[in-house]
Amino acid sequence: MRKTLALVAALGCFAVSGGAATTEAEQTYDLLFKGGTLDAVSRDAELTYSREVRNAASPEAAARDTGAIALSFEEGEAVLATLEFRQDGKHRTLGSFPASVGNPMIMVFYESVIRDMAETAGGSPFYIRNRVKEALVQPAEIETGEAVLDGETVATQTVTLRPFVDDPNRDRMMGFGDLELRVTMSEEVPGWYLSLVAEAPGAEGAEGAGEEGYLSAMRFEQVSEQ
Numbered sequence: 001m002r003k004t005l006a007l008v009a010a011l012g013c014f015a016v017s018g019g020a021a022t023t024e025a026e027q028t029y030d031l032l033f034k035g036g037t038l039d040a041v042s043r044d045a046e047l048t049y050s051r052e053v054r055n056a057a058s059p060e061a062a063a064r065d066t067g068a069i070a071l072s073f074e075e076g077e078a079v080l081a082t083l084e085f086r087q088d089g090k091h092r093t094l095g096s097f098p099a100s101v102g103n104p105m106i107m108v109f110y111e112s113v114i115r116d117m118a119e120t121a122g123g124s125p126f127y128i129r130n131r132v133k134e135a136l137v138q139p140a141e142i143e144t145g146e147a148v149l150d151g152e153t154v155a156t157q158t159v160t161l162r163p164f165v166d167d168p169n170r171d172r173m174m175g176f177g178d179l180e181l182r183v184t185m186s187e188e189v190p191g192w193y194l195s196l197v198a199e200a201p202g203a204e205g206a207e208g209a210g211e212e213g214y215l216s217a218m219r220f221e222q223v224s225e226q
Contacts, residue, residue: 024139031142031159032183037103037192038073038081041223047071047191048222049105051085054215056202057120057174065116069108069218071191072226073099083108102192105218106183109196113181113216117200120214121174132181135163147186147194149220154188175202175213190223 041047049069055062067087074080074096081104083094097104110132118125141160146153161181164170170177179200185192195218202213 025137028140028142028159028161029136031157031185032106032136033102034185034192035102036100038099041073041190042225043073043075043079044225045073045190045223046226047220048224049193050217050219050221052215052217053116054213055116055120056212056214058116061116061119065112065216068221069094069105071103071105105191105193105196109183109198109216109218110181113179113198116198116214116216117173117176117179121172121176123169123173131163131167132161135161135181145184147184149186149189149194152188154186154194156184156186156194158182158184176200179214189220191220193218193220195219 047070049071051065051067051069053062053065067085070084070086072082072084074082079099080096081099082096083104084091085094094108095104097107110129114125114128114132117123117128143158143160145156145158147156148154159182162179163181164173164177164179167173167177173179177200179198182195182197182199184194184196186194197218198214198216200214
């Protein structure tokens with residue numbers, strides 16, 4: 001119950017105030033936090049996502065967090081979506097979330113990046129989270145495209161956020177001032193999210209994540225029946 005409440009509280013941290021958001025920002029928020037994305041998924045199904053992390057400043061943390069995340073359902077008074085992290089035959093529960101609200105992978109993505117940035121660059125996770133939240137109430141880049149899923153071409157939408165591009169403290173963020181968050185979604189993907197990627201170039205300003213920067217990439221892999 002405690003983990004469920006923690007996830008609900010985290011979602012509340014990213015709620016958009018109707019008076020503050022522009023029409024464009026509301027569109028961004030509605031795409032990223034779309035409700036009902038698990039409604040069509042069988043309650044006997046399990047969704048599996050890979051998570052790859054590279055972090056030149058903290059390779060131990062990157063190895064710790066690279067693995068797979070499985071989403072399954074628990075029937076009860078309310079149906080819960082339960083997330084489990086798996087690595088080398090070991091597993092731990094990340095938390096549970098009301099399945100009726102939507103896919104909690106979006107919250108795991110943002111919260112994991114916030115934690116990684118705070119651990120690597122220092123600074124307050126509350127400050128980092130607030131800057132990400134503020135990016136949700138600004139017009140964002142939304143790009144349509146296509147991707148191949150199980151041999152089929154599906155239509156996609158990708159939202160890109162750069163929460164620290166104008167931050168006065170960006171020069172002290174060890175490259176995270178250029179952090180880019182990209183979420184790709186499709187109606188054809190069970191659970192809505194195809195990929196959730198965060199990249200930062202690193203303290204020396206190298207392009208891309210590469211060996212000198214940071215990458216966190218979560219990708220939908222498969223749906224299977226339990």
